[in-house]
Amino acid sequence: MHRFANPARFLRLASVIQPWTAAVTLLLIGAGLYFGLLVSPADYQQGETVRIMYVHVPAAWVAMAAYSCMAGASAVGLIWKHPLADLIAKSASPIGASFTFLCLVTGSLWGKPMWGTWWAWDARLTSMLILFFLYLGHMALLNAFDDPGRGMKAAAILALAGFVNVPVIKFSVDWWNTLHQPASVTRLGMPKIDPSMLLPLLLMGVGFTMFFVTVLLLRVRLEVLAAKIRAIRLTQIHGMPGADPSGEALG
Amino acid sequence: MSRLSEIIRRDLRLALRQGSDSVMVVTFFVLTVVLFPFGLGPETNLLERTSAGVLWVTALLASMLSLDRLFLADYEDGSLELLALTPTALELLVIGKVVAHWLTTGLPLMVAAPVLAVLLHMHADGFGTLLLTMLLGTPTLSLIGAMGAALVLGARRGGVLLSLLVLPLYVPVLILGVGAIDAAVQGLPADGLLLMLGGFLLGALPLAPWAAAAALRQALE
Numbered sequence: 001m002h003r004f005a006n007p008a009r010f011l012r013l014a015s016v017i018q019p020w021t022a023a024v025t026l027l028l029i030g031a032g033l034y035f036g037l038l039v040s041p042a043d044y045q046q047g048e049t050v051r052i053m054y055v056h057v058p059a060a061w062v063a064m065a066a067y068s069c070m071a072g073a074s075a076v077g078l079i080w081k082h083p084l085a086d087l088i089a090k091s092a093s094p095i096g097a098s099f100t101f102l103c104l105v106t107g108s109l110w111g112k113p114m115w116g117t118w119w120a121w122d123a124r125l126t127s128m129l130i131l132f133f134l135y136l137g138h139m140a141l142l143n144a145f146d147d148p149g150r151g152m153k154a155a156a157i158l159a160l161a162g163f164v165n166v167p168v169i170k171f172s173v174d175w176w177n178t179l180h181q182p183a184s185v186t187r188l189g190m191p192k193i194d195p196s197m198l199l200p201l202l203l204m205g206v207g208f209t210m211f212f213v214t215v216l217l218l219r220v221r222l223e224v225l226a227a228k229i230r231a232i233r234l235t236q237i238h239g240m241p242g243a244d245p246s247g248e249a250l251g
Numbered sequence: 252m253s254r255l256s257e258i259i260r261r262d263l264r265l266a267l268r269q270g271s272d273s274v275m276v277v278t279f280f281v282l283t284v285v286l287f288p289f290g291l292g293p294e295t296n297l298l299e300r301t302s303a304g305v306l307w308v309t310a311l312l313a314s315m316l317s318l319d320r321l322f323l324a325d326y327e328d329g330s331l332e333l334l335a336l337t338p339t340a341l342e343l344l345v346i347g348k349v350v351a352h353w354l355t356t357g358l359p360l361m362v363a364a365p366v367l368a369v370l371l372h373m374h375a376d377g378f379g380t381l382l383l384t385m386l387l388g389t390p391t392l393s394l395i396g397a398m399g400a401a402l403v404l405g406a407r408r409g410g411v412l413l414s415l416l417v418l419p420l421y422v423p424v425l426i427l428g429v430g431a432i433d434a435a436v437q438g439l440p441a442d443g444l445l446l447m448l449g450g451f452l453l454g455a456l457p458l459a460p461w462a463a464a465a466a467l468r469q470a471l472e
Contacts, residue, residue: 161459
């Protein structure tokens, strides 16, 4: 793992990997959309709206996986002071927040024809909403400090605290939902899903994950490059003859 | 142990001499709860049904109100750095601060809650459970809040940011607290929920000071 702590080595590796992950993303999502929209049958109860599932469910998977990725990177960054791990945690949270938002929006669009309402206080929707707020808090804390390093460390502690708390929140929301809302919401039983629907779902799931990896690599590369530019500017300013040593030019 | 009580006594003395926050916190609690009948209408049934939720949501906000000053005053005048230099572990310092915070906000809220419950026509069966949930829940709020307060030290717009960080983490306390009161009012056993609330407190007791101390160390670097 420490082999890849070197940003230059990471940049070289990422520029090799990234075109491949991008190609696999396109291939998988393309195939998933083809099987999901054209080949797979409409549901006998839900009709064509069942196809929202091929975006909604993978988005939920990636939204949760992104939080685990963020928490894992935060732990690595805090424990080993791994510079890239901090950048990975920083880059993962906006992507995770976007997937959470996508999941909420598609859930709402799916809810309108199915349950007759844009929003139901369904346990899963509610937990996703809280996950969205956790992401927002993480991003806000990251950018709240003048010193970016301090922001990353504070956000790493928050990400870990959130990670410990997420199962408790999930459990309490599930419990709250069963108390307040009788089981009026029927859901597609996952194990009973037909293979013709399972195939596009899995294709989209892996495709979304590869998309996450591609964008994550891109964002981390940009962060490394931005840090490089900052360092170059600083040395230019300090290295210039007659430069203001008080550092006013930095402002 | 004597160090812990020293920290608690110091914070309490400061709170008492500087005109304590607790009066403001309780005033906020009472005022906000009193606003609800104006918003919802004075029907007894409606108020009775919503009383547990109104009391808990308002208590949550009230206990958050004084959080941003938990470490900020000490951070700004430099005494936090001196406290960190003493042989006392930072975790212990956080626990001391949390106890003082709970004594100045959580405890007054607990005292005020039954009076407000009367105003909201809460069913008599709910009163004991209300006090128990407050007793088990408000320390958890202070513990999680201390972590948030330590994280936003030195941040821009720390106070507003704090609510964004802390409120999502408060959700389980709110759900369990209101659920236990509702169960008691309906004549169902509330023990299980109270135990879970206590379990949450026992989980937060070691973990939150640990995280808060780590955050303080980052802030003091």
